[in-house]
Amino acid sequence: MSVVETDLQHAVEDAAAHLYVWALKDIPQDLRDALADARKRETSVPGQRVLDTIIKNVGVAEDQNNLVCQDTGIAVYTCRVGEHFPLHPTRIYEALKHGTERATVEHPLRSNAVHTITRENTGPNTGYRLPIVHWEFIPDWDGLDVKCVPKGSGSENMSFLKMCTPADGVKGIKEFVLGSIVGAGGKPCPPGIVGVGIGGSADYAMYLAKEAIARPVGTRNADPIVAELEDELYALLNETGIGPMGLGGDVTVLQCHIEHADTHMTLNPVAVNYQCWAARRASAHVSADGDIDFDREF
Amino acid sequence: MAQHEVTFPISDEQEILKLRAGDEVTVQGHIIGLRDRTQIRIFDQGVEPPMDLKGAFLLHTAPGVRKLAEGKYEKVCIGTTTSARMVRFTEPLGTQYGVRAICGKGGFPDEAIEPMRKLGMVYFAIVGGAAALETTQIEEIEEVAWEELMPECLWKFRVKDFGPLTVGIDAHGGSLYRDVQAAAQEKLKEIYARL
Numbered sequence: 001m002s003v004v005e006t007d008l009q010h011a012v013e014d015a016a017a018h019l020y021v022w023a024l025k026d027i028p029q030d031l032r033d034a035l036a037d038a039r040k041r042e043t044s045v046p047g048q049r050v051l052d053t054i055i056k057n058v059g060v061a062e063d064q065n066n067l068v069c070q071d072t073g074i075a076v077y078t079c080r081v082g083e084h085f086p087l088h089p090t091r092i093y094e095a096l097k098h099g100t101e102r103a104t105v106e107h108p109l110r111s112n113a114v115h116t117i118t119r120e121n122t123g124p125n126t127g128y129r130l131p132i133v134h135w136e137f138i139p140d141w142d143g144l145d146v147k148c149v150p151k152g153s154g155s156e157n158m159s160f161l162k163m164c165t166p167a168d169g170v171k172g173i174k175e176f177v178l179g180s181i182v183g184a185g186g187k188p189c190p191p192g193i194v195g196v197g198i199g200g201s202a203d204y205a206m207y208l209a210k211e212a213i214a215r216p217v218g219t220r221n222a223d224p225i226v227a228e229l230e231d232e233l234y235a236l237l238n239e240t241g242i243g244p245m246g247l248g249g250d251v252t253v254l255q256c257h258i259e260h261a262d263t264h265m266t267l268n269p270v271a272v273n274y275q276c277w278a279a280r281r282a283s284a285h286v287s288a289d290g291d292i293d294f295d296r297e298f
Numbered sequence: 299m300a301q302h303e304v305t306f307p308i309s310d311e312q313e314i315l316k317l318r319a320g321d322e323v324t325v326q327g328h329i330i331g332l333r334d335r336t337q338i339r340i341f342d343q344g345v346e347p348p349m350d351l352k353g354a355f356l357l358h359t360a361p362g363v364r365k366l367a368e369g370k371y372e373k374v375c376i377g378t379t380t381s382a383r384m385v386r387f388t389e390p391l392g393t394q395y396g397v398r399a400i401c402g403k404g405g406f407p408d409e410a411i412e413p414m415r416k417l418g419m420v421y422f423a424i425v426g427g428a429a430a431l432e433t434t435q436i437e438e439i440e441e442v443a444w445e446e447l448m449p450e451c452l453w454k455f456r457v458k459d460f461g462p463l464t465v466g467i468d469a470h471g472g473s474l475y476r477d478v479q480a481a482a483q484e485k486l487k488e489i490y491a492r493l
Contacts, residue, residue, distance in 0.1 A: 045299050046464045053425040053462065054311060061430035070362050070377030070429040105462045110362040110449065128321040171493050178489060182482045187380050189426040211304065221410060236489055240482045245425055246405055248478040249466055286319035
């Protein structure tokens with residue numbers, strides 16, 4: 001590997017180490033706005049109490065330079081790699097893994113990663129196939145965008161998949177999303193972001209649901225038909241009365257985001273991935289020269 | 299919905315019986331932290347806990363800590379985990395050890411309602427994810443047992459103004475979770491009908 005590539009790999013590692021800790025401590029402005037708006041809308045007494053505590057907690061984390069939530073999650077990264085970015089994805093992955101480990105050891109952060117059968121801790125929040133990386137490749141570009149989403153387990157445990165039939169139609173999709181969120185109750189730390197993946201295949205629908213929770217709060221799908229479904233489900237979910245932390249109230253979700261893919265004529269998959277109110281994410285842009293620009297908006 | 303301040307461990311049962319689902323509670327005194335593996339050890343492996351749990355307040359937590367010396371830890375970030383996984387320990391905690399309060403996030407399923415009524419216990423709902431604030435309310439980690447289960451040890455914390463908590467399940471058969479879920483299921487039928 002050339003000197004330039006080594007430097008670039010270090011830059012990506014630095015970016016990952018910073019993003020993981022930053023995401024855990026300092027939640028994005030669009031999420032803060034959504035929580036403040038939720039507090040204004042909430043009329044139930046326990047719901048107001050929960051939202052007041054959440055907003056106070058975000059301030060305490062900032063003042064005390066502490067984590068918003070103790071669950072440092074599972075590190076999930078999304079990479080948008082330019083066709084001409086001079087570092088191969090193999091090395092990008094290595095850099096993300098080392099960055100995750102450095103952040104965990106240096107802070108220190110609670111280490112959550114275990115072998116899935118033996119349950120033995122595998123070390124500093126990494127392991128076999130951990131961290132998880134979603135890849136996107138961009139033609140005619142030489143940059144790299146990295147987004148870190150530390151995904152808490154309380155919300156990840158509330159993930160659901162149904163292979164609806166084509167005859168179930170969009171109605172089947174709506175019923176499944178609504179029923180899943182009501183069934184989850186207070187467990188995923190509502191009000192959060194409901195990520196929905198539709199179409200593709202079983203695995204791809206869940207992948208898309210995870211992409212959906214990582215979007216800035218309240219952004220809309222570029223396809224107007226899907227965006228309309230986002231608006232409808234968002235409104236319906238907030239009619240259910242589950243409320244903040246499942247104690248009853250007007251605000252059950254902060255948003256509903258949907259990502260979609262075309263599918264087989266006989267398939268109609270729908271996946272739900274929940275992101276808790278502490279919807280942590282942070283992003284950076286790494287240039288081909290190794291300059292890092294911390295910018296959340298992607 | 300009344301507001302209360304309760305100091306744990308309690309000796310007077312009235313302290314628990316005065317609480318009703320939906321009430322707001324602030325806690326003082328000492329609380330015990332534990333989680334899945336801690337309770338599996340007590341009940342499935344039959345190991346006696348080396349701390350007195352009579353009248354105790356239990357918190358579902360696996361704290362982030364920094365080791366200072368043998369058996370001595372300082373807090374880094376202490377938050378609360380999902381309770382529902384641990385509901386089956388409710389009745390034995392009450393009958394065998396005299397535990398009076400269990401605190402976690404997300405609520406207990408309905409199977410906790412009857413044991414809590416029978417044994418004079420309550421479930422307190424904390425705000426999940428609000429760990430930065432919760433950490434400031436824990437003054438000190440006074441004791442730790444079963445360090446080999448780290449971070450799922452048995453912890454004793456001294457707290458000040460711990461809360462605000464919401465009574466999720468009271469000792470009179472009341473449960474916010476049951477009521478909210480029943481209303482939401484009714485609402486769902488209505489929503490499905492107009493889709």
